[in-house]
Amino acid sequence: xxxxxxxxxxxxxxxxxxxxxxxxxxxxxxxxxxxxxxxxxxxxxxxxxxxxxxxxxxxxxxxxxxxxxxxxxxxxxxxxxxxxxxxxxxxxxxxxxxxxxxxxxxxxxxxxxxxxxxxxxxxxxxxxxxxxxxxxxxxxxxxxxxxxxxxxxxxxxxxxxxxxxxxxxxxxxxxxxxxxxxxxxxxxxxxxxxxxxxxxxxxxxxxxxxxxxxxxxxxxxxxxxxxxxxxxxxxxxxxxxxxxxxxxxxxxxxxxxxxxxxxxxxxxxxxxxxxxxxxxxxxxxxxxxxxxxxxxxxxxxxxxxxxxxxxxxxxxxxxxxxxxxxxxxxxxxxxxxxxxxxxxxxxxxxxxxxxxxxxxxxxxxxxxxxxxxxxxxxxxxxxxxxxxxxxxxxxxxxxxxxxxxxxxxxxxxxxxxxxxxxxxxxxxxxxxxxxxxxxxxxxxxxxxxxxxxxxxxxxxxxxxxxxxxxxxxxxxxxxxxxxxxxxxxxxxxxxxxxxxxxxxxxxxxxxxxxxxxxxxxxxxxxxxxxxxxxxxxxxxxxxxxxxxxxxxxxxxxxxxxxxxxxxxxxxxxxxxxxxxxxxxxxxxxxxxxxxxxxxxxxxxxxxxxxxxxxxxxxxxxxxxxxxxxxxxxxxxxxxxxxxxx
Numbered sequence: 095x096x097x098x099x100x101x102x103x104x105x106x107x108x109x110x111x112x113x114x115x116x117x118x119x120x121x122x123x124x125x126x127x128x129x130x131x132x133x134x135x136x137x138x139x140x141x142x143x144x145x146x147x148x149x150x151x152x153x154x155x156x157x158x159x160x161x162x163x164x165x166x167x168x169x170x171x172x173x174x175x176x177x178x179x180x181x182x183x184x185x186x187x188x189x190x191x192x193x194x195x196x197x198x199x200x201x202x203x204x205x206x207x208x209x210x211x212x213x214x215x216x217x218x219x220x221x222x223x224x225x226x227x228x229x230x231x232x233x234x235x236x237x238x239x240x241x242x243x244x245x246x247x248x249x250x251x252x253x254x255x256x257x258x259x260x261x262x263x264x265x266x267x268x269x270x271x272x273x274x275x276x277x278x279x280x281x282x283x284x285x286x287x288x289x290x291x292x293x294x295x296x297x298x299x300x301x302x303x304x305x306x307x308x309x310x311x312x313x314x315x316x317x318x319x320x321x322x323x324x325x326x327x328x329x330x331x332x333x334x335x336x337x338x339x340x341x342x343x344x345x346x347x348x349x350x351x352x353x354x355x356x357x358x359x360x361x362x363x364x365x366x367x368x369x370x371x372x373x374x375x376x377x378x379x380x381x382x383x384x385x386x387x388x389x390x391x392x393x394x395x396x397x398x399x400x401x402x403x404x405x406x407x408x409x410x411x412x413x414x415x416x417x418x419x420x421x422x423x424x425x426x427x428x429x430x431x432x433x434x435x436x437x438x439x440x441x442x443x444x445x446x447x448x449x450x451x452x453x454x455x456x457x458x459x460x461x462x463x464x465x466x467x468x469x470x471x472x473x474x475x476x477x478x479x480x481x482x483x484x485x486x487x488x489x490x491x492x493x494x495x496x497x498x499x500x501x502x503x504x505x506x507x508x509x510x511x512x513x514x515x516x517x518x519x520x521x522x523x524x525x526x527x528x529x530x531x532x533x534x535x536x537x538x539x540x541x542x543x544x545x546x547x548x549x550x551x552x553x554x555x556x557x558x559x560x561x562x563x564x565x566x567x568x569x570x571x572x573x574x575x576x577x578x579x580x581x582x583x584x585x586x587x588x589x590x591x592x593x594x595x596x597x598x599x600x601x602x603x604x605x606x607x608x609x610x611x612x613x614x615x616x617x618x619x620x621x622x623x624x625x626x627x628x629x630x631x632x633x634x635x636x637x638x639x640x641x642x643x644x645x646x647x648x649x650x651x652x653x654x655x656x657x658x659x660x661x662x663x664x665x666x667x668x669x670x671x672x673x674x675x676x677x678x679x680x681x682x683x684x685x686x687x688x689x690x691x692x693x694x695x696x697x698x699x700x701x702x703x704x705x706x707x708x709x710x711x712x713x714x715x716x717x718x719x720x721x722x723x724x725x726x727x728x729x730x731x732x733x734x735x736x737x738x739x
């Protein structure tokens with residue numbers, strides 16, 4: 095019994111051991127071999143962890159622990175990507191979803207010619223080089239005026255005036271006596287000299303050679319003389335009257351040759367860089383709507399009108415048919431094609447020679463001007479491209495740069511990254527030509543820059559206290575604070591005048607928000623006049639230069655906003671330029687604001703590029719959308735009243 099009992103126990107232990115071993119094989123995780131489904135252990139991955147922080151692509155300052163709606167705009171939140179690129183503080187990496195929601199779009203930096211239209215207004219004027227004056231060359235009395243009203247057309251040699259002069263009697267007797275002496279003594283050398291002197295004296299008094307010869311043949315002197323027109327043209331002034339006594343040099347008539355006229359145009363300060371001597375100018379007159387006339391720039395005034403911030407441009411225009419009348423109002427346009435280095439491409443002038451004083455005189459080689467005789471110069475010396483094309487400049491779309499007045503920042507797409515990455519870069523911009531900017535430095539051909547969504551990228555960098563368009567260095571605690579922008583000393587009256595400019599800006603904002611195009615136009619023009627009326631004479635040289643730059647920015651924004659009557663879209667684009675310039679102006683000049691000025695931001699303005707504006711009222715009134723989305727936006731900051739800010 096004992097042996098059989100012991101054998102049963104042993105058998106039971108063996109069975110239990112085998113069962114336990116079999117169960118362990120079924121449930122154990124293999125250490126180094128294959129997993130139960132035949133995969134290697136290394137291929138088994140843990141499930142991804144759920145995002146711990148969610149943010150809004152439109153408002154990066156929103157940070158929430160769960161996937162909810164943005165409390166500001168109501169958009170779906172997206173996972174917050176890990177902060178990367180600390181070695182590149184100007185870089186921002188976002189997910190594909192974030193880029194799609196932010197609607198980031200890029201364009202290539204390329205080389206191509208850019209064209210710009212300079213539009214000007216002006217009036218037709220007399221060609222001063224073709225104006226002649228008929229004056230009294232001898233004292234006397236005007237016995238008869240053959241031309242007795244202005245506007246009469248005369249030809250060279252037409253009789254104009256009959257003049258009585260006692261001095262003329264004496265001179266005629268001298269001539270007749272000298273002629274008689276010369277006939278009696280033909281070998282007398284002194285007699286011949288006296289005769290020639292008597293003839294020349296009468297010629298200098300305005301008598302023609304036939305008149306002198308007739309007096310020499312006559313027996314008795316005449317006490318009247320006829321004055322003839324020295325040139326053909328139109329009598330534009332009549333200064334003399336019959337019976338009037340005149341002295342030597344007294345003007346009697348003014349004659350102008352109208353077969354060529356001048357057109358005086360006003361070019362804004364920012365447009366002078368596009369103008370060159372000899373350029374073709376097209377213009378229309380109110381008298382002949384739809385008909386185009388052409389001329390060439392002959393003179394650009396070297397002095398700027400400080401009040402209007404404009405420069406006078408003179409255009410020489412042929413007028414053989416006489417249809418252009420002095421005083422006519424004209425609208426003109428110059429189309430400039432800009433090449434590399436700022437030279438103007440003008441095909442017909444490539445490799446030519448022109449006269450600096452008479453640019454209409456163009457030659458194929460060196461020589462002298464047929465009009466004034468001075469040596470002609472090459473067109474390259476006047477700023478034109480030479481015989482070989484200068485090449486196209488480097489350009490970017492105008493929506494790519496974010497400008498602060500003193501700096502321009504673009505966001506460049508970084509190549510070779512796993513996720514969309516953008517890097518901020520300061521660039522040096524040249525002139526703007528239509529929808530493009532010329533780039534002088536900071537970019538290379540072929541790079542891709544952000545043209546839509548750049549403001550959102552910049553805002554995200556600002557939220558992270560990283561360098562952006564508003565600051566050259568980040569705002570984190572570990573970084574040094576950026577130096578404050580330079581402020582300028584200005585008289586109290588100047589600061590008060592600037593406060594009036596800001597007040598008119600706020601008034602224009604209110605009228606744009608109310609879709610009042612006419613009222614906004616009036617406010618913007620009043621703003622421009624208020625800025626022009628500021629007395630900057632007490633500013634030092636450096637401050638004056640800074641104000642001139644600010645004044646030009648204001649003028650350009652107002653001009654853009656008021657160029658199209660009733661065009662709210664154009665007005666809002668010009669108003670945007672003023673809004674972008676206003677923060678710098680407030681920091682530099684600290685105007686004496688009478689009430690707090692509130693800064694707002696609308697992320698959806700201008701096709702979701704976003705834009706700021708300033709207003710006095712607390713309640714949002716969006717000037718970029720008006721009644722369509724009047725309350726779209728959020729308050730960003732408040733600028734207190736007074737000067738200390």
